[in-house]
Amino acid sequence: DAGITQSPRHKVTETGTPVTLRCHQTENHRYMYWYRQDPGHGLRLIHYSYGVKDTDKGEVSDGYSVSRSKTEDFLLTLESATSSQTSVYFCAISLLWDTEAFFGQGTRLTVV
Amino acid sequence: ELKVEQNPLFLSMQEGKNYTIYCNYSTTSDRLYWYRQDPGKSLESLFVLLSNGAVKQEGRLMASLDTKARLSTLHITAAVHDLSATYFCAVGENNDMRFGAGTRLTVKP
Numbered sequence: 001d002a003g004i005t006q007s008p009r010h011k012v013t014e015t016g017t018p019v020t021l022r023c024h025q026t027e028n029h030r031y032m033y034w035y036r037q038d039p040g041h042g043l044r045l046i047h048y049s050y051g052v053k054d055t056d057k058g059e060v061s062d063g064y065s066v067s068r069s070k071t072e073d074f075l076l077t078l079e080s081a082t083s084s085q086t087s088v089y090f091c092a093i094s095l096l097w098d099t100e101a102f103f104g105q106g107t108r109l110t111v112v
Numbered sequence: 113e114l115k116v117e118q119n120p121l122f123l124s125m126q127e128g129k130n131y132t133i134y135c136n137y138s139t140t141s142d143r144l145y146w147y148r149q150d151p152g153k154s155l156e157s158l159f160v161l162l163s164n165g166a167v168k169q170e171g172r173l174m175a176s177l178d179t180k181a182r183l184s185t186l187h188i189t190a191a192v193h194d195l196s197a198t199y200f201c202a203v204g205e206n207n208d209m210r211f212g213a214g215t216r217l218t219v220k221p
Contacts (some may be wrong), residue, residue, distance in 0.1 A: 033209075043212045056207065077132060097206075098143050098204060101209060102157065103154045103155040103156075
């Protein structure tokens with residue numbers, strides 16, 4: 001793995017509670033991404049960051065927010081978790097905007 | 113809106129056979145990526161294709177890109193069991209990378 005750590009790896013939470021997932025990298029890559037993976041949908045981009053405090057929305061950003069206060073950390077927050085946000089969440093990093101992405105091990109989130 | 117379609121979505125092959133996975137997309141992007149995912153695991157980068165006519169090969173896998181046809185192919189030669197996995201293509205547009213739904217490949221002895 002390219003120095004990417006996601007935490008937690010598994011989480012069960014109740015509907016309506018806030019949840020924060022963390023992605024930590026040791027590669028000093030500029031770009032960081034949060035994807036969700038659901039059967040039949042491949043991976044869908046939630047938010048991405050192109051630098052410290054520089055973030056933008058992806059394809060499925062509703063209900064999610066992100067923050068990047070340091071190069072190495074990218075946080076994904078579910079403001080009020082819903083059952084539709086049950087998914088596997090992957091963090092990814094890339095050195096440049098057009099280079100390959102390296103993925104973390106994923107976080108399996110279940111909202112009950 | 114950028115759309116990425118892979119086919120087939122499921123592929124069962126016998127060892128030793130050849131097959132091709134197709135990735136069609138809807139924009140003029142010249143950035144195409146192939147990834148592999150084993151069950152319960154993360155994604156592993158296989159190929160990065162950044163120009164029309166690009167061809168890359170690694171072992172029994174060969175990927176190509178035709179930007180005019182908006183098509184990339186992943187060709188499998190003489191499949192072996194170790195190639196069983198889900199393969200994703202992804203198309204780059206601006207700062208986004210849009211994924212296809214994936215092709216679940218099973219190679220049987």
